[in-house]
Amino acid sequence: MSAGAIVMLLISILIVWGGLVAAIVLLRRHPEEPEADTPAGAAD
Secondary structure (H helix, E strand, C coil), X not given: CCHHXXXXXXXXXXXXXXXXXXXXXXXXXXXXXXXXXXXXXXCC
């Protein structure tokens, strides 16, 4: 593989894994809360 291909491979790997890590950090800091549109036990 050429040097350019290796550089592009490393950049793409960093983007994908960096996005995964950022998503995990975001969810740990601000966890999603279930929507409370209807009270618990209410009929649909």
